Amino acid sequence: MEAAVSDLVTITPGLPVEIGRIEKELGKLWEESGDGKTRASLINLAIYTESAAAVDRNTELIAQIATEHACRAILIFANRTAAERGAKAWINAHCHAAGKHEICSEQITFQLDGDSPSALTNVVFAHLDSDLPLCFWSQAPFREPLDSRLWSWIDRLIFDSNDWDDPAAQFALVRKIATLGEVRTALCDLNWTRLLSLRLGLAHFFDNACALPYLRQLDHVEIVHAPGARISALLLLGWLAHQLDWKLDSVLGRHAFRAPDRREVTFEFVMRPGACISSCRLAAGDASFQLDRAQHDQFYHATMSGGRFEASSQLLPAGRDRITETLLMELSRGGRHPLYLKALDAIQPLLAE
């Protein structure tokens, strides 16, 4: 977690503006920029942080996101420890060349001082680009009480479960948000998104007709994860368990899964610096299916060996292990993620450990 910030913090993400004049000042910004620039917006992308240090980082991230997802970006820095309540705003634009045109997205940055839960709904949401979906990325932990008015405005709730100090409590709140009346918020855990290429890679092994029978004979799963990425490993394990109908079985303090044929499936997590998930190995007797990835490598090295199939080694795209790419992937995919909560159910008892 980022350290709490003081009242003296200063941020300068663009041109300072009075909150009541934001739309007018944005209009002026476009008038002054001439005809060569085109303002575009497909979504409202709101990012909520409680860290002053994250403002610059997020502004840079928004600039990169805007090259593929034209948006109105609203960056909210909640300075909750400030003694006095207050709000400040800045505006700027992120432009990139697209053929003859320059395409621009707007960013409005708010600093909300003091602990005022209503400020978020009152001040910030008054500046949404109307009728466009709202993707809200909360970089701070969720807290009770949950304001159902706030969540009912959000179409896609983005979060990264790897950032949480207390995943069990946070997942419980996320589930609550998803079931609030009238709410149709899609839950988008970036941790789940970054597992997509890994899940595709594992699925690829068993597209091979000779390898497919081993899927029902798996007896061990080994996942190597980076420090702080245990939840990624758990979600991956939960996905496997759900897809293969394994049930968690805890005997004498030891966890394992039971397959539908009563076979025991053991698992092991190894923590090692490197990529979020640097290795995942599925074993069925002598047969082994393994994805390995070095840190910053764009590919998984997929190897299968030992069974009654031809041993092979291939490269599979892994994408870049960077938050910008993960967020872009999430925004591109859209839709809901029906398997996410099911994967979570499969490993629920392990979350608190």
Added chain:
Amino acid sequence: MPPSSPANPLREGLLSRSAPEPCSLVIFGATGDLTHRKLVPALYNLAADGNLPPSISVIGFARREKSDEQFRAELEEAARKFSRQKINDELWPNFAASIFYHRSEFTNLAGYESLAARLDELDAHRGTRGNRLFYLSAGPDQFPIILENLRKSGLNRAKEGSWSRVIVEKPFGTDLPSAIELNNMVEGSFREADTYRIDHYLGKETAQNIMVLRFANAIFEQVWNARYVHHVQITASEPLGVEGRAGYYDHSGAMRDMVQNHLLQLLCLTAMEPPTDLSADAIRDEKVKVLRCLRRLAGPDVAEHVVRAQYAAGSVNGRDVVGYLDEQNIPATSQTETYVALEASVDNWRWAGVPFYIRVGKRLPKGATEIALHFKSVPPVLFRQTSQAIDDNVLVIRIQPDEGVSLRMSAKLPGSSLRIEPVKMDFHYGTSFGKATPEAYERLLLDAMAGDPTLFARRDEVEEAWKFVDAIRAAWDSGEGGPLANYSAGTWGPDEADELVKRSGAAWRRL
């Protein structure tokens, strides 16, 4: 239907589209232009995006002597030139390892038998489940012998639990009898459900978006009919001439090259009724109904409703260009049309009385493909004092380039007097979605591997389209269809085409 391959439970719910299944893709005519420019770059891009089953095998089948390594080296060079993504030096060797070359004459049955043995071997090594996808990328004159030998060698028959499909490149015949002959020939080897006739226009994002625009937006579907639409214009213009395709083009002409397939497909997507669901057959059923409702133009009607023309010398993009008859390898007496404008009528409840104007031409001022719905005028009651005509609303779907949708409407000019001017609401794919869209061939290859024929033409679609086109061509051949007009290269076509639309009070859009 043969039983499908056993399901991989890890695939369930992973992607929102049908997953392509591992298979051996055999390309007939593997040393040709299409393979180099389109197919292999498309396959590479799919692999780089993680969309291609890693165990896929790509086998080039062609006459020339060469090794797997030579073939891979040639394809690498082509992919580096034509791929939309930069070739990754680490990934290419991995991808190339799935490419093989099989040398044989198309006429040599033994070559197919040895291909079958090789595919079995690859199945065993790569786990491709006996699934086969044959891509006929050779000249259409080679299709019969290829199909016959596929049948004789048993390659057309899928093994238990697997599938065998064929992709046929256009042209799907040169007229109705030849299309029927080709379809019968294909049907002699492959079931219709396993036949994928490729029309790359249908793989374009914007063509796919037509259905979404119409059926996912309540405001459009309400006005998408004869009550509100005055006429529809479908345009495909290009500044290019015949560009080395003289032999093919002079036999084909604009009507067969563009109207019979691409433009009638766009017309179908524009005019069709909502399908019962999004299944391939439900959508194609509706498209066929449109073709059946097209009023047949024959005899003297053709002269009244169709204009054909050929370009004369002129200037395109500031460069002087020769006329069609002076192009290399074009006979001096050629009567081939390089431009067609026609007025089609869709005789059904929804479109009764609405002209669908189609125009296509070479050596026009710029390249553009679009569909424009021109709406009827408002009653001339309220604003008749304003001494100016109010422009009608126009909804334009731009297929290429600058894919997007725009709507023209009228607005009051700021000021104390009432002046009405047209304004445009414009949605550009490129502006809103920065990400490069996949090439049409990527989508279509993926669909064929996944067994989804939605974006491929069905036999009855092809044959119905030929019926419409053949009747016009017959009138031209008999002399009843009117003379071949001329237009200068770099202009928007002959005056006769302007006259054609003027009759309904319309004018061609200024693109």
